Amino acid sequence: MMPGIRFSTFRLIIPAFVLASQAYLFIRGRKVILSSGMSGRFKSSAVVLAGAAIGLLFAMNAYVVTRPFPWVDPSIAALVVLCYLPAVWAFGSILSAFLLCLTHLSGGLGRMVLRLAGQKPSPPVDTYRRHLLQAGVAGLATAPFLLSAYGAAYAGKAYDVREITVPFGRSLRVVQLSDIHAGVYMTRQEIRRYADRVIELRPDLFVLTGDFISNSMEFLPGCVEEMARVRTRYGTFATLGNHENWFGRLKVLGAVFRKYGIRLLVNAHREIHTEQGPFAVAGIDDLRTGHPNLEAALHGLTSAVPTLLLSHRPEIFPQAARYGIPLTLAGHWHGGQIKLSLPGVAISPAHLMTPYPEGLYRIDASRLYVSRGIGTTFTPVRLNVPPEVTVINLT
Numbered sequence: 001m002m003p004g005i006r007f008s009t010f011r012l013i014i015p016a017f018v019l020a021s022q023a024y025l026f027i028r029g030r031k032v033i034l035s036s037g038m039s040g041r042f043k044s045s046a047v048v049l050a051g052a053a054i055g056l057l058f059a060m061n062a063y064v065v066t067r068p069f070p071w072v073d074p075s076i077a078a079l080v081v082l083c084y085l086p087a088v089w090a091f092g093s094i095l096s097a098f099l100l101c102l103t104h105l106s107g108g109l110g111r112m113v114l115r116l117a118g119q120k121p122s123p124p125v126d127t128y129r130r131h132l133l134q135a136g137v138a139g140l141a142t143a144p145f146l147l148s149a150y151g152a153a154y155a156g157k158a159y160d161v162r163e164i165t166v167p168f169g170r171s172l173r174v175v176q177l178s179d180i181h182a183g184v185y186m187t188r189q190e191i192r193r194y195a196d197r198v199i200e201l202r203p204d205l206f207v208l209t210g211d212f213i214s215n216s217m218e219f220l221p222g223c224v225e226e227m228a229r230v231r232t233r234y235g236t237f238a239t240l241g242n243h244e245n246w247f248g249r250l251k252v253l254g255a256v257f258r259k260y261g262i263r264l265l266v267n268a269h270r271e272i273h274t275e276q277g278p279f280a281v282a283g284i285d286d287l288r289t290g291h292p293n294l295e296a297a298l299h300g301l302t303s304a305v306p307t308l309l310l311s312h313r314p315e316i317f318p319q320a321a322r323y324g325i326p327l328t329l330a331g332h333w334h335g336g337q338i339k340l341s342l343p344g345v346a347i348s349p350a351h352l353m354t355p356y357p358e359g360l361y362r363i364d365a366s367r368l369y370v371s372r373g374i375g376t377t378f379t380p381v382r383l384n385v386p387p388e389v390t391v392i393n394l395t
Contacts, residue, residue: 178331179373183214210241210312239283335372
């Protein structure tokens with residue numbers, strides 16, 4: 001685990017990689033076209049078309065990612081052509097360019113080693129061998145796009161129900177959803193599917209830990225209305241994420257949540273009385289884009305009242321532990337969204353930026369659970385990090 005890369009830096013690195021990959025793939029594709037046996041006119045037209053296609057796909061994906069896209073109910077065909085196809089290209093192109101570049105560099109390195117050893121590398125004269133090598137390179141270039149399509153169409157939708165048990169001092173069944181990111185990659189129909197699943201799980205308490213929208217407030221009412229369909233013994237509570245602070249205003253946000261009967265906790269708490277005794281649900285604003293105040297959120301509570309803290313970002317955990325909060329629920333990092341699992345180590349963007357990318361953590365008697373969330377950001381692709389509906393059995 002190597003926390004320390006700032007999110008602002010990460011937001012610059014990703015576009016730089018995408019831009020570089022587009023340029024590299026165009027150069028490689030142009031070289032292949034010009035070396036073909038086609039006519040000069042065909043080659044010129046093919047190069048122009050390839051450059052135009054790459055540029056269009058890049059521009060379409062950049063628009064969807066960076067600009068509000070308030071098309072609340074697009075058709076499946078429109079989603080695939082305008083959103084998913086450019087997104088699959090953008091993510092796949094990074095890995096494809098990386099693999100091709102690695103292959104090119106390794107080949108160059110091998111030839112350099114042979115020259116230093118006083119040997120001349122022999123070109124592959126055999127036509128069959130040459131075609132086999134060309135097919136291998138083509139497969140290597142194509143595989144990332146197939147993997148990207150799989151990550152967007154299937155792996156990004158196939159959620160897990162994760163169930164854990166945590167000591168709390170009150171027996172409750174809590175269900176947590178995080179990082180819904182309602183938008184073109186998380187339609188209302190998909191949100192309804194998650195709400196139906198939560199209803200089936202029959203929680204005593206339903207909590208939502210921020211990032212309800214992706215980049216447009218147009219999607220918030222439908223998202224909150226679907227979440228409000230979940231009815232529990234002790235209610236539904238929510239806190240804000242960075243995307244609400246980026247694209248919404250607290251007054252407008254509060255009105256939407258009040259309309260649908262979900263209690264929005266922004267540096268505040270609600271005490272709930274049960275047959276076992278009282279407990280509290282507290283929530284704080286986003287740690288970086290909002291105005292968080294944990295002291296205000298806990299004001300008036302005593303240690304005799306166990307508190308469940310909702311925070312979009314998990315980095316509040318050390319401070320929450322100092323206050324003696326038995327359980328903090330968070331999200332934000334999506335578990336990295338795209339993760340490489342190696343023996344004893346996991347590599348993902350989240351694992352490089354935070355000590356709390358996903359799962360359960362403990363400091364003394366305090367615990368933190370970080371959900372992988374159900375939505376996506378930057379890209380609809382998830383790989384090795386399935387969406388998550390979390391069931392927390394408090395004892």
